[in-house]
Amino acid sequence: MLSQExxxxxxxxxxxxxxxxxxxxxxxxxxxxxxxVLAKFIRCAFNLYEATARNNLxxxxxxxxxxxxxxxxxxxxxxxxxxxxxxxxxxIHIRNARERWLKNYLYTGNKPPKPYAPVNGTGxxxxxxSWTPILNDALIIGxxxxxxxxxxxxxxxxxxxxxxxxxxxxxxxxxxxxLGGKINHLVDQFGQGKSxxxxxxxxxxxxxxxxxxxxxxxxxxxxxxxxxxxYEPVFTSQQLGFRPSNKPNPLDFKIxxxxxxxxxxxxxxxxxxxxxxxxxxxxxxxxQALGQDWTD
Numbered sequence: 001m002l003s004q005e006x007x008x009x010x011x012x013x014x015x016x017x018x019x020x021x022x023x024x025x026x027x028x029x030x031x032x033x034x035x036x037v038l039a040k041f042i043r044c045a046f047n048l049y050e051a052t053a054r055n056n057l058x059x060x061x062x063x064x065x066x067x068x069x070x071x072x073x074x075x076x077x078x079x080x081x082x083x084x085x086x087x088x089x090x091x092i093h094i095r096n097a098r099e100r101w102l103k104n105y106l107y108t109g110n111k112p113p114k115p116y117a118p119v120n121g122t123g124x125x126x127x128x129x130s131w132t133p134i135l136n137d138a139l140i141i142g143x144x145x146x147x148x149x150x151x152x153x154x155x156x157x158x159x160x161x162x163x164x165x166x167x168x169x170x171x172x173x174x175x176x177x178x179l180g181g182k183i184n185h186l187v188d189q190f191g192q193g194k195s196x197x198x199x200x201x202x203x204x205x206x207x208x209x210x211x212x213x214x215x216x217x218x219x220x221x222x223x224x225x226x227x228x229x230x231y232e233p234v235f236t237s238q239q240l241g242f243r244p245s246n247k248p249n250p251l252d253f254k255i256x257x258x259x260x261x262x263x264x265x266x267x268x269x270x271x272x273x274x275x276x277x278x279x280x281x282x283x284x285x286x287x288q289a290l291g292q293d294w295t296d
Contacts, residue, residue: 001053001145002252007046008039010253011134017257021266022133032132044083044130045138051080052142060143061124062222063153064207068127073153077124080139125153136218137256140225144251150226150242158207162200169237193235198284205294208279209272216268216275221260224275225251227282228259 002010011018015038019025025032032038052060057077067073126139143150154162163170201207208220226242230249234241263278264271276291283289 002049004046004050007049008042011042011045012038014253014257017261018134021257021261025132041130041132041134044128045132045135047083048080048128048135049138049142049145052139052148053146055124055143055146055148057124058146058148059124060139060148060150061126061153062150062219064155064158064219066155066157067153068125070153070156073125079123079125079127083129133218133221134253136221137225137253140222141251141253141256144225144229144231144244144248147244149244150222150231152240158204161203165200165203166196172238191235193237194284196237197235197240198289201283202290205291208276208291209294214269214272216265216272220268220275220279221265223279223282224260224263224265225256227278228256233283 015035019033030037032041059077061067061073061077068079126136128135205211208217209215210217228249229251230245230247231242232245234243260266263275265275268275272294273291276294277287280290281287
């Protein structure tokens with residue numbers, strides 16, 4: 001694990017590349033083109049890196065921003081919040097959910113559900129003030145450094161789409177959702193889970209590519225990070241998870257950025273086909289499984 005000094009030094013050495021490859025961050029009101037602002041962003045990223053590496057559940061969730069407003073996800077996994085929770089709506093949602101839990105416990109006499117995971121920097125759902133690509137990379141590298149599992153958390157809309165595609169799963173509340181704790185490592189003996197996830201993800205271009213800007217989403221960047229680190233996908237009908245392999249590849253910020261650049265992620269609109277082929281190989285051992293008709 002990098003010390004704070006090593007972390008800061010490595011990122012300051014990479015600052016020109018981060019700025020060039022993510023020029024849109026420089027247009028923010030609080031622009032990281034200012035070295036003082038960048039230093040603040042790097043400190044926040046280190047806080048998350050350090051906290052993620054000691055995540056209590058040894059699990060990090062990947063998925064759309066809507067998962068930060070999902071009661072079951074928050075209750076089971078908590079949010080990071082080591083630099084403060086990212087947005088007001090998530091803050092209010094967590095506060096209201098906890099109040100509902102407490103009211104049920106104190107006044108109704110009903111057995112309360114599982115308490116909400118503490119928002120103390122050790123939760124599994126990313127929600128951080130001062131978000132930047134550096135901070136997001138710190139989440140992935142920190143979790144990888146800690147040898148943690150990852151799992152895809154579908155948003156409510158994505159869960160509904162799954163159940164429309166697979167009606168046999170409609171009555172199972174846990175289908176296509178990560179469960180509490182480590183990912184399920186049961187072997188997908190007959191390939192049914194993998195087959196279902198391939199069929200589903202082929203219809204979900206929007207999970208990988210922003211439909212408006214047409215660039216690859218942060219989720220795609222995260223998957224590539226796991227790919228670079230030698231992680232392996234784990235498929236069941238209930239979840240898509242990722243675990244460290246027996247032969248992990250070293251991954252730090254320099255290696256991560258170098259490999260992203262080599263694939264052309266800094267111009268992901270122009271390089272979508274190549275990037276999606278790499279993601280497809282990672283997920284399904286087949287470069288043609290996803291995204292061949294996603295380049296228009």
